[in-house]
Amino acid sequence: MNLFSKLKISSREASLAVILFITIGVTGLINPRFLTGDGTKDLLTSTSVVAILAIGITPIVVMRHIDISIASTVGLSAWVIADFCKKNPDFIWWQCFVIGAIIGLAVGVLNGLLVAGLRLPSLVVTLGTLYIVRGAVYVVSNSIDYNAQEMPPSLLALGQKVYFGILPFTFLLVIIAVLATAFFMKYTKSGRDAYAIGSNPPAADLVGLKVFRRTFLAFVFSGFMAGVAGVFYLMRFAQVDSTAFYGQELAVVAAVVIGGVTIMGGSGTVVGAVIGALLVQTIQGGLAALGVDAFWKPAINGLLLIIAIFADRRIAVSSEKRLLAQRIRERV
Amino acid sequence: MAAKGDLLLEMSGVQKRFGGAVALRGTGLKIRAGEIHALLGENGAGKSTMLKILAGVHANDGGSIKLGGKDFVTGSPEASIDQGVAVIYQEPSLFLDLSLAENVFIGRQPKKGVVIDWKFAQSEAAKLFKELGVELDPKRQARGLSIADQQVVEIAKALSMNANIILMDEPTAALSASEVSRLMTVMRSLKSANKAVIFVSHRLDEVFAISDFITVMRDGATVSENPVEKTNLQKVIKEMVGRELNEMFPKTKNKVGEVVLDVHDLTNPAYFRNISFTVKKGEIVALAGLVGSGRSEVARAIFGVDKYESGSVTLNGKDLPKGSPEDAMARKIALVPEDRRQQGLFMIAGVNRNISMESFNKLVDRGLINFKRERALTNTWRDKLSIKFANQADPVDRLSGGNQQKTVLAKWLATDPDLLIVDEPTRGIDVATKAEVHRLVNQAASEGKAVLMISSELPEVLGMADRIIVMREGRQVAELSREEATQEKIIAAATTGKRGA
Numbered sequence: 001m002n003l004f005s006k007l008k009i010s011s012r013e014a015s016l017a018v019i020l021f022i023t024i025g026v027t028g029l030i031n032p033r034f035l036t037g038d039g040t041k042d043l044l045t046s047t048s049v050v051a052i053l054a055i056g057i058t059p060i061v062v063m064r065h066i067d068i069s070i071a072s073t074v075g076l077s078a079w080v081i082a083d084f085c086k087k088n089p090d091f092i093w094w095q096c097f098v099i100g101a102i103i104g105l106a107v108g109v110l111n112g113l114l115v116a117g118l119r120l121p122s123l124v125v126t127l128g129t130l131y132i133v134r135g136a137v138y139v140v141s142n143s144i145d146y147n148a149q150e151m152p153p154s155l156l157a158l159g160q161k162v163y164f165g166i167l168p169f170t171f172l173l174v175i176i177a178v179l180a181t182a183f184f185m186k187y188t189k190s191g192r193d194a195y196a197i198g199s200n201p202p203a204a205d206l207v208g209l210k211v212f213r214r215t216f217l218a219f220v221f222s223g224f225m226a227g228v229a230g231v232f233y234l235m236r237f238a239q240v241d242s243t244a245f246y247g248q249e250l251a252v253v254a255a256v257v258i259g260g261v262t263i264m265g266g267s268g269t270v271v272g273a274v275i276g277a278l279l280v281q282t283i284q285g286g287l288a289a290l291g292v293d294a295f296w297k298p299a300i301n302g303l304l305l306i307i308a309i310f311a312d313r314r315i316a317v318s319s320e321k322r323l324l325a326q327r328i329r330e331r332v
Numbered sequence: 333m334a335a336k337g338d339l340l341l342e343m344s345g346v347q348k349r350f351g352g353a354v355a356l357r358g359t360g361l362k363i364r365a366g367e368i369h370a371l372l373g374e375n376g377a378g379k380s381t382m383l384k385i386l387a388g389v390h391a392n393d394g395g396s397i398k399l400g401g402k403d404f405v406t407g408s409p410e411a412s413i414d415q416g417v418a419v420i421y422q423e424p425s426l427f428l429d430l431s432l433a434e435n436v437f438i439g440r441q442p443k444k445g446v447v448i449d450w451k452f453a454q455s456e457a458a459k460l461f462k463e464l465g466v467e468l469d470p471k472r473q474a475r476g477l478s479i480a481d482q483q484v485v486e487i488a489k490a491l492s493m494n495a496n497i498i499l500m501d502e503p504t505a506a507l508s509a510s511e512v513s514r515l516m517t518v519m520r521s522l523k524s525a526n527k528a529v530i531f532v533s534h535r536l537d538e539v540f541a542i543s544d545f546i547t548v549m550r551d552g553a554t555v556s557e558n559p560v561e562k563t564n565l566q567k568v569i570k571e572m573v574g575r576e577l578n579e580m581f582p583k584t585k586n587k588v589g590e591v592v593l594d595v596h597d598l599t600n601p602a603y604f605r606n607i608s609f610t611v612k613k614g615e616i617v618a619l620a621g622l623v624g625s626g627r628s629e630v631a632r633a634i635f636g637v638d639k640y641e642s643g644s645v646t647l648n649g650k651d652l653p654k655g656s657p658e659d660a661m662a663r664k665i666a667l668v669p670e671d672r673r674q675q676g677l678f679m680i681a682g683v684n685r686n687i688s689m690e691s692f693n694k695l696v697d698r699g700l701i702n703f704k705r706e707r708a709l710t711n712t713w714r715d716k717l718s719i720k721f722a723n724q725a726d727p728v729d730r731l732s733g734g735n736q737q738k739t740v741l742a743k744w745l746a747t748d749p750d751l752l753i754v755d756e757p758t759r760g761i762d763v764a765t766k767a768e769v770h771r772l773v774n775q776a777a778s779e780g781k782a783v784l785m786i787s788s789e790l791p792e793v794l795g796m797a798d799r800i801i802v803m804r805e806g807r808q809v810a811e812l813s814r815e816e817a818t819q820e821k822i823i824a825a826a827t828t829g830k831r832g833a
Contacts (some may be wrong), residue, residue, distance in 0.1 A: 187447035189439075196427045196438055203425030206389065207439050208410035266429035323476030 012260040012315075013272045020279050027286035034289050037165040047281040048170035049074070049232045049245070053252040054259065054273040055177050056225025059185065059218045061256055064198040064265025065122035067219060069111060070226040071249035072133035077103045077230025078240045079137050082146035085155075093155040096231050104227020105220060107133055112219035116212045122219075130249065141242040148238040159235030170232045174274065177225070181270045190214060198265025254301055255280050258308040280304060336366035340497060340528050341386075341404065341417075345395035348381050348552075355381040357552040358395060363497060366526040368519055370539040373549035374572055374762030375732045379532045382549070383499050387419040388412035413439075418490030422502040422760070424482035426474045433457040433470035436489045460488040464518050478624075480511035487518060498522060500531040504538055505760050508623035508788065509823065516542050534762060535789065536565055550574055573764050580763070581795025582771045584778055588798070589613030591649075592782035593751050595634065598643035603629035604806040607643070611751065611782040616773065618797035619786045621826045626806040627786045628670055631753050634784075635667040636660045648750065661690065666744035670755035670786070672733075676740040682725035684710040686739050691746045713742035717772060734765030741772060752776050755786045770796060790819050802826050 028035035053070050060067050077100040084099055085091045107129060114125040148156060161169040185191035193214050197204040204211050233245060259276025261268025283304065284297055341363040348356040356378045363369060373379050384390045385397075391407030398404060405411045412419075426435050433454045434441070441448045442456070457470035466484045468477075474485065483503060490498050504512045519542060522529050533539050539546065546563055548556045548571040555571050556563070593611040598604065604626035611617045619627040633640040639655040646652065653659050660667075669675035677686050688695055688706045695705045710724050717738045721731055728736055737757065744752065754773060758766040773796065777783045787793050793800055800817050802810040802825040810825035 189441050189443070189448065192430070192434060192441060192448065193439070195430055196434075199427035199429040200425060203427060206387070206409055206419070206421070206425050208388075208408070208413055209439050266427070320476070 013269060013275060016258075016260065016272060016275045016279065020275055020282060023279065023282050023286060027282070027289055031286075031289040034286065040166040041162055041168055043278070043281060043285055044166070044171040045168045045236060046285065047278050048168065048174055049229050049236065050248075050252055050255055050281070051171070051174045051274045051277040052177060052225055052229045052232060054255050054277045055174070055181050055270045056222040056229075057252060058181070058256055058261055058268065058270045058273045059191075059194050060122070060222050061253075061261045061263060062185070062194050062198045062265060062268055063215060063218055064201060065115060065215065065218070066253065066263075067111060067122065067126045067222045068249040068253065069107060069126040069129035069133055070222060070229070070252060071245045071247065072130050072137065073104055073107045073223060073226035074229045074233055074245040074248070075137045075240075075242070076107070076133050076140075077227045078233045078244050079141050079146075079242065081230060081234060082151060082240045083140075083144075085152050086146060086150040091152045093152060093158050096152065096155050096234070097228065100227040100229075100231040101224055102227070103230070104223040104225065106223070107226065108220035108223020111223060112216035115219060116215035134246070137242045137244075143242065145241040146239060151234060151238060155231075155235060156238055159238070170235060173228075173232075178270050178274050185270060190217070194218065195266055198267075200266075251280070251301065252277075254305045258304055260308075260312070262312070276308075336364075336526055338365045339363070340365050341397070341399050343382070343395065343397045346382070346385065346392045346397060347394035348378075348385065348390060349393050355552055356385075356392070359549060359552065360554045360557070361530075361547055362557065363528045363530060364545075365496070365528055366523055367528050367545055368523050368543045369528065369530045369545045369547065370543035371530055371532045371547050371549065372536075372539065372568060372572055374764055375734050376551075377549040377572070377762075378552040379549055380501065381552075383419060383501055383530075383532065386412065386417050386497070386499060388417075413493055413495075416494065416496040417499065418493055418495035418497070419499045420483060420486040420490065420501065420503060422505060424479065424486050426477070426482050426485060428473070428475040430474060431471050432461075432468055432474055432477075432485055435474050435485050436460065436470070436492050438489070440493065456492065457488065460491055463491070464488060464521070466514070466518075478511075479506045480508075480514065483507075483515065484518070487522075495527070497528045497530065500529065502532050502534065502760060504533060504535055506623070508625075510622060510827065512538065534760065534766075536568065536763075537791070539568075540565060548572055569763055572762070580767050580770065581792070582767070582774055583795060584774060586614035586778045586798075587780075588615050589780065592647065593634070593784065594646040595630075596644045596646070598630065598633060598640050598645065600629065600633060600638065600640040604633075604803070607803075607808050609801050609808070609811070611784050613780050613782055614777055615798045616777050616783040616785055616796055618793045618800045619784065619803060620790070620793050620800050620822050621803035623788055625803040625826065627803050628755050630803070631667060631755055631784065631786060634660070635665055635753060637667075661747070664748070664750040666690075666747055666749035666752050668740050668744055668752070668754045668757060670759065672736050672740050676743075677728050677736060679729040680727045682723075683714075683719070683721050683728055683731070683739055684724040686728050687713050687742045687746060689743055691743075694746075709746060713746055716745075717742050718768070734761040734768075737761050737765070737769060738772075741769065745772075745776065749781060751782045751784065753784045753786075756788065757785065758787075758789065758792060766792075790822055793817075793822065794819065804828075 033039050057067050057070060080103055081096045081099050111126055111129055114120050115122045158169050163172060193209050196209060197211055197214060234240060255277040256273045257263055258279060259272035261273055280301060283300060287296065287300065288294065339362060343361040345358045346356055347358060359378060359382060371379050385392050385406050388406060388409040388411055399415055404415060427438065436457045437453045442452045443449060454470040461468045464484055464487060468481060503515060507515060519529050540560065543560055545559055546568060547554060548568055550572060589612055591610045591612050596608050598607040607630055619630065621627050629638065632638045634645050636655050636657040636659060644651060647663050652663060673679060684706050687710050691709060695701050707724060719735050719738045719742060728739055757773060758769050773783060785796060794817055798814050800812045800822065801808055802822055804826055812821060
């Protein structure tokens with residue numbers, strides 16, 4: 001738990017983790033397969049894509065911005081990588097990562113310039129790039145799909161690789177990313193500036209924070225993570241078409257918000273965001289394991305989101321009351 | 333390190349234009365070390381523009397600014413900080429989600445290797461708070477801190493930056509009397525550390541109590557620069573306004589009629605207990621007391637914004653249901669709230685929309701809004717209150733503070749209320765407009781309206797009210813008639829709960 005206290009995992013993350021373990025436990029009681037190594041591995045594999053994206057957009061949301069172009073970027077990244085692999089049969093796995101990263105960085109730079117440089121609202125900018133990037137996938141793909149036989153064996157093998165019987169390679173990368181990002185957000189000037197910018201944007205300008213640079217880099221980071229998520233997507237599904245990951249951006253936003261990252265900026269952590277992603281996946285996986293029809297998935301996701309925001313509101317109201325009471329006491 | 337009295341910064345002939353509007357037309361300001369310097373002027377005189385140039389928010393268009401003989405670089409907040417200038421804005425610009433230590437060191441966090449050294453930051457912040465005589469917990473979140481404590485954090489931030497020149501924009505506007513005196517102590521300690529403190533204030537009594545030097549601005553130019561002993565209140569007011577101000581408190585003797593508002597034993601344990609008073613037709617009753625003594629909460633409870641636990645509110649002899657502003661408005665109560673930007677106006681809506689907001693019924697013609705009537709209504713109130721705006725549809729955001737306040741007043745006066753409640757009606761507006769607001773409130777009373785006024789400015793309370801009710805920590809501690817009330821008695825009651833000598 002030393003690591004936990006070091007990274008200042010607040011009570012919000014701790015209580016989320018408790019809810020997560022309870023959910024896993026309850027599901028496991030009804031369907032024991034859920035608790036086996038295979039069950040855990042499946043959960044982690046299926047969470048990886050959303051989790052890596054959640055880490056990517058957390059700094060943006062903390063800065064009171066949003067990036068909804070990420071799902072389109074995942075689609076573009078996955079399709080272009082597959083296309084490269086088809087044309088270069090001797091490609092190996094790390095080259096896929098390089099291509100994904102470059103595509104993601106390109107989208108991130110575009111978003112960053114528009115939002116940070118021109119100070120346009122990020123919701124509208126990334127809604128625009130959501131359509132532009134998805135449109136680009138439609139155009140370049142020309143309705144061509146790729147399947148496992150066209151992908152590098154080394155990449156697919158890596159997608160199957162599992163450590164200690166439960167930890168898939170992709171989730172190992174998620175863990176590394178979450179630790180690095182959490183450290184960065186807590187202990188570096190850039191990370192703290194992100195919280196300040198989201199907490200009070202006009203004040204951030206007045207105290208001379210490098211708002212342009214921080215905002216720009218946050219979008220570049222998010223784009224990069226989306227590019228990497230494209231590789232994760234290929235590793236998991238081993239096939240791609242032009243509609244890959246279509247419409248999934250809001251699922252990522254939901255996971256982040258459920259994880260305690262305030263949509264109004266200024267608070268929340270990547271650890272919370274990843275736990276949020278795990279929780280969403282566990283509940284959905286759990287319901288599937290209990291035999292609930294998959295058609296219920298979106299409705300349940302929405303319900304979770306509303307419960308989470310309700311809990312946040314309750315916490316905010318009660319802490320406000322406590323602070324007020326404290327002030328009244330101090331004055332007397 | 334500059335010695336006391338050394339010239340630190342000299343501005344001369346400074347100009348600033350915003351589009352076609354000239355904000356500064358050749359202003360001068362001399363700032364010396366170890367000096368508390370008041371910068372006075374009406375709203376729109378250019379004080380804020382001056383501060384913003386020094387803060388690096390704006391660059392000047394012309395003139396020279398010298399800092400210790402060198403040119404002062406403007407146009408970048410970072411450059412101003414580097415040059416030793418720190419600004420404390422009227423609305424403290426803290427990051428509420430961050431800890432106090434972080435707020436103090438924001439942008440300049442101490443590092444150990446590549447990472448931030450939180451322990452060091454916290455102990456340094458604690459040291460600064462102690463120096464300022466206000467021991468706040470550096471690990472605490474800034475959210476929930478009082479305005480006064482937020483200012484202390486801002487001042488600690490300025491000290492941690494080794495600022496030699498500390499600018500404060502209306503630092504006392506939102507403070508209670510005890511908090512003001514604490515701030516003055518802090519200002520004096522900054523002075524004795526040979527820092528220069530420049531502050532803007534509309535509270536002239538405070539200005540004369542603390543400053544060493546007074547610079548007065550009008551219409552974007554400096555009109556006088558005097559050590560405090562070489563000037564006086566009347567002179568300063570005349571310089572600010574540019575003419576003799578007839579009367580600050582145009583009080584008339586009104587015919588007092590029957591009771592309009594009868595508050596009986598009103599209690600909401602979190603804020604106030606056992607409040608009982610009446611306001612009659614043609615009468616102005618003031619609720620005095622420190623900020624946080626529960627005055628605004630009483631007003632909000634009467635108007636129905638907040639609920640109360642026990643007691644009753646009677647209007648014109650009939651009970652007023654609790655917790656319903658709709659009923660309060662239907663029964664002809666108007667509440668001009670203390671925070672006009674947050675509570676009184678729709679800042680991005682037009683002046684016309686704001687003025688007609690509560691007079692919907694007068695505008696409606698067969699179920700639809702008749703805009704001709706809205707225009708007529710707006711013009712009527714513009715003329716009555718001499719509100720200055722270019723276009724009816726101009727967002728109130730663009731008006732000066734004084735004109736915004738008049739707009740809120742117009743909105744409520746347009747409803748022709750029986751009871752007018754005004755909460756801090758002249759906060760943050762200049763002397764000339766203050767006098768006008770006083771005239772308007774007084775006129776409302778002379779027309780037979782009952783007026784309940786909340787104010788932290790004692791001269792205003794003494795000048796305007798027929799009766800004064802003093803509150804302290806949620807309790808009603810004194811009721812004084814106009815004849816018996818003095819500044820000392822009100823302060824004594826507000827701070828000790830006793831009816832002073």
